[in-house]
Amino acid sequence: MSLSLAPRRTTRWRPLGALLAAFALGCAGSSASAVSPAAFGPTPPHNPYAGPDGTATMHGDTGSSDTTPLAGPGAGTLSSSRTALASACPTVLVGADGYPVALCTPIFGQVPTVHLLDPDDGSSLATLKLTKGSLLGGVYAYIDHQDRLVVADGSRSLLRVGHHRNGAGEWRLTVDRSLSLASVIPGDDAVTGLAPDWDGRVWFATGSGVVGTADDTTGAVKALTLPSGERVANSISTAPEGTAVTTTHATYLLTAQGGTPKVLWRKAYDRGSARKPGLLSWGSGSTPTFLGPSKGTEYVAIVDNADTAANLKVYRTADGSDVCSVPVLKAANGPGSENSPVGVGRSVFVAGTYGYPYPAVPEGAGDSVPASADFAGGLSRVDVRADGSGCSLVWDNSLRSAAVPKLSTADGLLHTVVRDPLIPGTKGTSLLDPYRYVQIDPDSGQITRSAKVGTGSLYDTLQMAGTVAPDGAYLQGTVTGILRITAQ
Template identity: 70%
Template sequence: MRFALLSAAALLTLVSATPAQAAASYAPLPPHNPYAGPDGTATMHGDTGSSDATPLAGPGAGPLSSHRTALASACPTVLVGGDGFPVALCTTIFGLTPTVHLLDPGTGESLAELPIAKGSLLGGVYAYLDDQDRLVAVDGLGTLLRIAHRRTSSGNWELYVDSSLPLTGAVPEGDAVTGVSPDWQGRVWFATGGGVVGTADDRTGTVRSLTLPAGEKIANSISTSPLGTAVATTHATYLLTAGTDGTPHIAWRQAYDRGPGRKPGQLSWGTGSTPTFFGPGTGTDYLTIVDNAAPTVSLLVYRAATGEQLCSVPVLKAGGSGSENSPIAAGNSVFVASTYGYPYPKLPTDAGDSVPSSAGFYGGLSRVDVRADGSGCDLKWDDKVRSAAVPRLSTGDGLIHTVIRNPVIPGTNGTSIIDPYYYGEIDPETGKVVRTKYLGAGFIFDTLQMAGTIAPGRVVLQGTTTGVLRITAP
């Protein structure tokens, strides 16, 4: 695959000319959650609405450079607090132990680490930073942790558990929490792989829960907005609210087409989406997921307040039609990346066989726009970008940032352990790649469809199977 490379001068023109246009086209983002960290860096998907968009700009014009911090761990979650310090939640290659790392903002090197109790495969993935820059996660023992960092008397940094609250009464034995997010009342919403959704208030010690219909699993994270909490199970999309005592209630439920089975390049049989709030009015007018229909998946958009389905648009038609990634959504626009055929080295124990049993990694990226009058949606473009990470839209520079996995043999759909990886920037108006930077080849650079984060100072932090990449320009 060939990519158009912009000259430094052309890129400078693009970067300097587009922020105001981008802000107008892709605004507003979901409202700031007062109990979460900075917008764009507080959650894996940027904010508690899971927009996968950020107001922060990526690397500017000039030669790009990259540095890899080797942590012998897969690092799917890299967040940045209000103090500027990145915090990564990683899982060690040997032992599969979830481990929190505090990273140096200037170099990306690990300043401190803290292992936490091991749980399910997805238990070491989803977390967020609260308004005090503490990492909020649930460990393998079912305990809600707030992990803070500080300097010791010797001048070194340390990570420590600032508070903890057991969820054992709400999380059944053998089950594990997969997603957490704060609501606008300061409670922590959580969801388990087995289909339990609950709230935990560690100020009072109150934990309340609701079990969703039998057979429905939750394999992705959850999203929160002033309207409520969005959850996508392997069968349906939900909006939930909580009573005064914190007990969850179903506001609406919409089933979707889950297809004949798990597609290759997905981790469960059902949607691969963390549900995403977006919209041109409040930033949470709509809610969107991608279904698992065969042979072609569709982007589904609902009115967030009522659950009314606004549209169903077939996407990823040019490449592989299946997605394990949360959509990007901002303003009236939604972007969907394909993971169809992506070779994950490890699957959840209950993933089941895929249908078909194998497939090449075709790539794919689609843009869908909701019409200004809210009467429906339209596919704007459909391309074959082989994104190997969860893309991130910057309204600060008007670009989509991701990592691209090229085949060893150009023009093929195969993957190998020596595939090259490139940081890539994509024009959201056309879907075309406008700049790339070679990162490396092989397993140690595999970004494994993990989300990158744009940090203050125009720095991209991207987790890999073995650590964290830090991508910058002068």
């Protein structure tokens, strides 16, 4: 998902409401350029310093494509189980060894905690508490090439958390490596997103706009500060061409010369006149998405925050020039998305979050205009034309996804959880809403299969991202734990 990590350490939060908010990150259109699932094209190239594609980051890979090479729950009766952790769990990742690792924050105490999960049933095998800091210790993390969770904690330290068996065969989690980032990050700031580059450095961005690199083998930490007033409210993405960062005003592509970040290009977007309901910051809710038909990285996509529409913006990675700006989520009449777009080949999928009932928003996000709205949802597919001359809306519907969809290139389906209204046919939300796991045909946008996973706020997926595990189980964080959806 695209979660907002904007508030500083000095922010005071309403305990439960703030915790839940922190873990939020049809009409037929032209089908002339539609691409079939079998011909979607490549995903971003594998990053040698990250874990397996599809499970290494919240958005699947370091290019934030929100795709996976793994097939989700297959034929058979769909069923779900819940690992109750009394915690919001926005980050559920899986390393090459097949063991899921989750980054969660308990409702009580709010000390961020890493869980190692049993791949067979989702139960917690071991836990490790991290230092509490801004926004409860952070949300975005990734699995590295040695199956370690890489995360920045509340002490402004970059950690690599490994899992190991002791002499008795019991699992334990340990901080295997630590590097302080305090030399470049002010005490009232915190890391928002991080990802490795192709040289093994860890790129990071903070809420107040510090972008830097860290090499925890040499101890080198270097950074630059983006223009005053620009905040980073979502995560960052890396590709061989550079690191993409979207602030509350613009999208950047940066590279590093000797480890020092350098801006290659900057593209401002329409951030609108105010924050919208269902968004957690005044600006784009997107973690930038790399995609492309040849290398998987020719383009960078985000969704803007224009007042009267939500527009998919696609830029050329090479120079930041415009490919297209296409209004999306029109069928749902919900002009806003807090989620990162799904991108593969020439196709982009955008899920709307306009009006999603986050219990609270970060301090400094500003009042929403209007003050509230029904959860509109919406899901749109846009394809870049084969010659790169623009884009076409392929389909647009009013499906209410309550999570960041994932596209499986193995089974050719979009996977997500939807939030249905308590009273069918209405548009409101309630604490008793039912939630369904669904599989969606990317050619039509229609649900092909679904199963109810639960009713009520315990099952609220709060626009968090799901992960397909190697055994086909779909792991989905909720505000109280983790769902495990399988086919029998």
